[in-house]
Amino acid sequence: MSIINPSILPGFMELLPEEQKQFDTIKNIIESNFQKYGFVNIDTPLIEKEEILLSKGGGETTKQIYKIDKESTPQALRFDLTVSLARYVSMYAHNLSFPFRRYQIGKVYRGERNQKGRYREFYQCDIDIIGNEKLSIINDGEIPSVIYNIFKDLGYEELILFRINNRKLLSGFLESISVSDFESVLRTIDKLEKIGKENTKNELLKLNIVEDKIEEIFNFIENKETNLETIEFLNGLEINNDKFIEGRAELIELFNYMKKFAIPEDAIKIDLTITRGLDYYTGTVIETFLKGYESIGSVCSGGRYEDLANNFTKKKYPGIGLSIGLTRLYYQLNEAGLIRLEKEENNNILVLPMDETVLDYSIEIVNYLRENNIKSQIYLEQGKAKKKFNYADKIGVKTALIIGEQEKNNKTISVKDFNNGNQVEIELNKLLEYIGG
Amino acid sequence: MSIINPSILPGFMELLPEEQKQFDTIKNIIESNFQKYGFVNIDTPLIEKEEILLSKGGGETTKQIYKIDKESTPQALRFDLTVSLARYVSMYAHNLSFPFRRYQIGKVYRGERNQKGRYREFYQCDIDIIGNEKLSIINDGEIPSVIYNIFKDLGYEELILFRINNRKLLSGFLESISVSDFESVLRTIDKLEKIGKENTKNELLKLNIVEDKIEEIFNFIENKETNLETIEFLNGLEINNDKFIEGRAELIELFNYMKKFAIPEDAIKIDLTITRGLDYYTGTVIETFLKGYESIGSVCSGGRYEDLANNFTKKKYPGIGLSIGLTRLYYQLNEAGLIRLEKEENNNILVLPMDETVLDYSIEIVNYLRENNIKSQIYLEQGKAKKKFNYADKIGVKTALIIGEQEKNNKTISVKDFNNGNQVEIELNKLLEYIGG
Numbered sequence: 126m127s128i129i130n131p132s133i134l135p136g137f138m139e140l141l142p143e144e145q146k147q148f149d150t151i152k153n154i155i156e157s158n159f160q161k162y163g164f165v166n167i168d169t170p171l172i173e174k175e176e177i178l179l180s181k182g183g184g185e186t187t188k189q190i191y192k193i194d195k196e197s198t199p200q201a202l203r204f205d206l207t208v209s210l211a212r213y214v215s216m217y218a219h220n221l222s223f224p225f226r227r228y229q230i231g232k233v234y235r236g237e238r239n240q241k242g243r244y245r246e247f248y249q250c251d252i253d254i255i256g257n258e259k260l261s262i263i264n265d266g267e268i269p270s271v272i273y274n275i276f277k278d279l280g281y282e283e284l285i286l287f288r289i290n291n292r293k294l295l296s297g298f299l300e301s302i303s304v305s306d307f308e309s310v311l312r313t314i315d316k317l318e319k320i321g322k323e324n325t326k327n328e329l330l331k332l333n334i335v336e337d338k339i340e341e342i343f344n345f346i347e348n349k350e351t352n353l354e355t356i357e358f359l360n361g362l363e364i365n366n367d368k369f370i371e372g373r374a375e376l377i378e379l380f381n382y383m384k385k386f387a388i389p390e391d392a393i394k395i396d397l398t399i400t401r402g403l404d405y406y407t408g409t410v411i412e413t414f415l416k417g418y419e420s421i422g423s424v425c426s427g428g429r430y431e432d433l434a435n436n437f438t439k440k441k442y443p444g445i446g447l448s449i450g451l452t453r454l455y456y457q458l459n460e461a462g463l464i465r466l467e468k469e470e471n472n473n474i475l476v477l478p479m480d481e482t483v484l485d486y487s488i489e490i491v492n493y494l495r496e497n498n499i500k501s502q503i504y505l506e507q508g509k510a511k512k513k514f515n516y517a518d519k520i521g522v523k524t525a526l527i528i529g530e531q532e533k534n535n536k537t538i539s540v541k542d543f544n545n546g547n548q549v550e551i552e553l554n555k556l557l558e559y560i561g562g
Numbered sequence: 563m564s565i566i567n568p569s570i571l572p573g574f575m576e577l578l579p580e581e582q583k584q585f586d587t588i589k590n591i592i593e594s595n596f597q598k599y600g601f602v603n604i605d606t607p608l609i610e611k612e613e614i615l616l617s618k619g620g621g622e623t624t625k626q627i628y629k630i631d632k633e634s635t636p637q638a639l640r641f642d643l644t645v646s647l648a649r650y651v652s653m654y655a656h657n658l659s660f661p662f663r664r665y666q667i668g669k670v671y672r673g674e675r676n677q678k679g680r681y682r683e684f685y686q687c688d689i690d691i692i693g694n695e696k697l698s699i700i701n702d703g704e705i706p707s708v709i710y711n712i713f714k715d716l717g718y719e720e721l722i723l724f725r726i727n728n729r730k731l732l733s734g735f736l737e738s739i740s741v742s743d744f745e746s747v748l749r750t751i752d753k754l755e756k757i758g759k760e761n762t763k764n765e766l767l768k769l770n771i772v773e774d775k776i777e778e779i780f781n782f783i784e785n786k787e788t789n790l791e792t793i794e795f796l797n798g799l800e801i802n803n804d805k806f807i808e809g810r811a812e813l814i815e816l817f818n819y820m821k822k823f824a825i826p827e828d829a830i831k832i833d834l835t836i837t838r839g840l841d842y843y844t845g846t847v848i849e850t851f852l853k854g855y856e857s858i859g860s861v862c863s864g865g866r867y868e869d870l871a872n873n874f875t876k877k878k879y880p881g882i883g884l885s886i887g888l889t890r891l892y893y894q895l896n897e898a899g900l901i902r903l904e905k906e907e908n909n910n911i912l913v914l915p916m917d918e919t920v921l922d923y924s925i926e927i928v929n930y931l932r933e934n935n936i937k938s939q940i941y942l943e944q945g946k947a948k949k950k951f952n953y954a955d956k957i958g959v960k961t962a963l964i965i966g967e968q969e970k971n972n973k974t975i976s977v978k979d980f981n982n983g984n985q986v987e988i989e990l991n992k993l994l995e996y997i998g999g
Contacts, residue, residue: 128873128874128876129614129874130874131614131648131649131652132614134611137607139605139650140604141654142604145602145604145605149603161936163912165582166583166586167577168577169570170575171608172571173570176566180566192632193630193631194630195628195673213568213576216570220578221578222953222957227579246609259943263942274932382925385925386929387929436565437565437566439565484700495598498598499598500597500599500600501598502599504661505700506698520659
C-alpha cells in the first residue's frame with residue numbers, strides 16, 4: 126500500500142494533548158461563566174443553506190465562504206454564529222422565553238488569506254441577550270460583566286480594558302455638522318488606531334469631507350484623560366440632535382451599569398474612536414483589550430443591534446452580544462507569553478502493576494478508585510519497571526500506585542509522589558484518605 | 563427587504579434549549595467518564611484533505627462525503643473520527659505517550675439517504691487506546707467498562723448488554739472447513755439478525771458455499787444459552803488452526819477481563835454472530851444493545867484493529883476503540899421513551915426587581931450570588947409583576963428572589979419557591995445558607 130504523507134490543511138489549528146488541555150481549560154472557564162450568568166446553550170448545524178448565510182448581503186463574506194459541493198440546495202459552512210442565531214430565534218420564537226439569553230461555542234469557517242495567527246477554522250464563543258420588540262439598555266451593562274469574570278478567572282483581572290462607545294452618538298454628531306454617509310465615516314474612524322491620524326484624514330478627504338469638518342470630527346473623538354472628563358465633555362456639548370442625545374444617554378447609562386455589575390472603573394474606558402466596522406451595530410459598541418498588550422488586538426467585541434432577524438421575520442428582535450474568538454485568543458496569549466494557567470498537573474492516579482501476577486489486584490484497585498470518582502488509569506502492558514516509570518513520567522502524573530508481590534500479599538499499596546520522589550506503603554483502606562489529602 | 567423563510571437543511575438535528583440541556587447532560591456524562599478513565603481529549607479540524615479521508619479506499623464513503631468547494635487542494639468534511647486519529651497519531655507519534663488513550667467528541671458528516679432517525683451531521687464520541695507496535699488484550703477488556711459506566715450513569719444499568727466476539731475465531735473456523743473469502747462471509751453473517759436465517763443462507767449460497775458447509779457455519783455461530791456453554795463449546799472444538807486458537811483465547815480473555823473491570827456477567831453475551839461489517843477490525847468486535855430495546859439498534863460499537871495508521875506510516879499502531887453515535891442515540895432514546903434523566907430543573911436563581919427603584923439593590927444581590935458561584939440571572943425589563951412571574955414560570959426556575967420597596971428598605975429578600983408557592987422574607991446575610999439548603 127502506498128504511504129500518504131499525514132498532514133493538515135494550512136490555516137487550521139491542531140494541538141498536542143497537553144496544549145489541548147490548556148485550551149480546554151480556557152474553553153471551560155468561558156462556558157461555566159456563561160452558564161453561571163444564566164445563559165442557555167444552543168447548538169446549530171455547521172452547514173446552513175446559502176440563502177440563510179448570505180441573507181445580509183455578500184461583500185467580503187461571500188468570497189470567504191466555504192461552499193459545500195452537495196445536492197441541489199446551495200449550502201455552506203457558517204462563518205459566524207450570529208446568522209444562525211437570527212435564523213434560530215425567528216424559527217422557534219414561540220418556544221423561547223424572552224429576553225432570550227443564549228450562549229453558543231462552536232467552530233466557524235472563513236477562507237482568510239493564509240497568514241500567521243489567522244485561522245480558517247476557529248471557535249467563536251458568543252453570548253447574546255435577545256429581546257422581543259424591546260430590550261433594556263441595562264443588559265448592555267450586564268453582558269460585559271460576564272466577560273470581565275471570564276478574564277478574571279483566566280488571570281487577567283489587572284489587564285482587561287473595555288473600550289466602549291455608542292454609534293448613535295457619533296452618527297448624531299455627524300448629522301449635526303451636516304456630514305452624511307455616516308457608515309463610511311464610522312468605518313474610516315474605526316481604522317484610526319491601525320492606520321494613524323494622517324491616513325485617516327486622507328481617507329476622510331476622499332469621502333469629500335472638508336478639512337474644517339475633519340478637524341471637528343477629530344476634536345470630537347479625541348480621547349480625554351478620564352471617563353469623567355469625557356462625560357463632562359459630552360454633557361457640555363449643546364447639540365440639538367435626537368440621535369446624539371439618545372446615544373449620549375445610553376453611553377452614560379452603559380458606563381454606570383457596567384460599574385454596578387461590579388466591573389471596576391479602571392477596566393472601562395469611554396472611547397469615542399471605537400466604532401466597530403460593521404453597520405450591523407446600532408448603539409452600544411464594545412472592544413476589549415489587554416492593557417500593555419494592545420498589539421494583540423481586541424480579545425472580545427460586540428455591541429447592540431436593533432433588529433437581529435429582519436431578514437427572516439417582520440418581528441423585531443433587538444439584542445446585545447459579545448463574542449470571544451477563542452482560537453485566535455489562544456494563539457495570541459501564547460505569542461504574548463500570557464498563558465497564566467499553570468501547566469496543569471496531570472491529576473490522574475496511575476496504577477502500575479509490576480508484573481502479571483499482581484494484575485488482578487491492580488485492576489481491583491483501579492476499579493475502586495473509579496467507583497469513588499477518582500480519575501485514574503492503569504498501565505496494562507508488560508515490560509520492565511523502567512519502561513513503566515518512563516510512561517508515568519511522560520504523561521506527567523504526580524501520583525502513581527506501585528503494586529508488586531509484597532503489596533498484593535499485604536493488601537497494601539505503595540504510593541509514589543513524583544514531585545518529591547517519596548514512596549509510602551499504606552493499607553488499602555487508607556488509600557482514599559491518603560490521596561485525597 | 564425581502565423576507566427569507568428561516569429553515570435548516572433536512573437531516574440535521576437542532577434542539578430547543580430544554581432539549582439541548584438534556585442532550586448536553588448526556589454529552590457531559592460521556593465526557594466526564596472518558597476523563598475519569600484517563601483518556602485525553604484531542605480536537606482535530608472538521609475539514610481534512612481528501613487524500614487523507616479517502617486513504618482507506620472509497621466505496622460507500624466516497625459517495626457520502628461532503629466535499630468543500632475551495633481552492634486547489636481537494637478537501638472535505640470528516641465522515642468519522644478514526645481517519646483523523648490515524649493521521650494525528652502518525653503525525654505526532656514522537657510527542658505522544660503510548661499506550662495513547664485519547665477521546666474525541668465531535669460532529670461528523672455523511673450524506674446519507676434522507677430518512678427518519680438518520681442524520682447527516684452527528685456527534686461521534688470515541689475512545690481508543692493505541693499501542694506502539696503492540697497492545698495488551700487486557701485493554702480490550704477495560705474499554706467496555708468505560709461504556710458500561712456511562713450507561714449506568716445514564717440510568718440504563720439494567721439494560722445494557724455487550725455482545726462480544728472475535729473475528730479471528732470465525733475466520734479460523736472458516737479456514738478449517740476450507741471456506742475462503744472470509745470477508746464476504748463475515749459481512750453476510752453480520753446481517754443475520756436483520757435479514758433472517760433463510761436470506762442469510764441464500765446469500766451464502768450465492769458466494770458458492772455448499773449447503774453442508776453452510777450448515778456447519780450455522781451450527782458454529784448458533785447462540786448457546788449461557789456464556790459458559792459457549793466457552794465449553796469452543797473449548798470442546800478440536801480445530802487445529804492457529805487463527806481459531808488465537809481468537810478463542812482472546813475472546814475468553816476479553817470476557818474474563820471485562821468481568822474483572824467490574825462489568826456484571828449478565829451485561830455480557832458472547833455472541834458468535836457478531837462480526838461487524840467492516841474488514842477494518844481484526845480481533846475483538848463489540849456491539850452494545852439495550853435489552854428489550856434491540857430494535858433501536860446498537861448504541862455503541864467498535865473493536866480491535868491491528869494497524870491503525872498503515873496508510874500514513876510504516877510503523878504499526880494496534881488499537882482498540884469504541885464509539886457512541888450520540889445524535890442518533892439521543893433520537894433513539896427519545897423514540898423509545900427511554901430518556902431517564904428527569905427533566906432537569908432550572909437551578910438558576912432568578913432575581914426579580916419589582917420596579918425601577920429597587921434595581922440597584924437587585925443588581926447588588928445578583929452580583930453577590932455570582933461572586934459566590936451561584937448560577938443566577940436578573941430580569942431587567944420593565945413591566946407588570948405578572949409579566950415578570952410569567953417569565954420565571956416559562957424558564958422554569960424553582961427559586962426567585964422577589965425584590966420590592968419593602969425588601970430594599972429592610973435589607974431583606976423574599977424568596978419564592980415555585981414548587982410549592984411558598985414565599986419567605988429573609989435577611990440578606992441568611993441568603994446563601996437559605997438557598998443552599
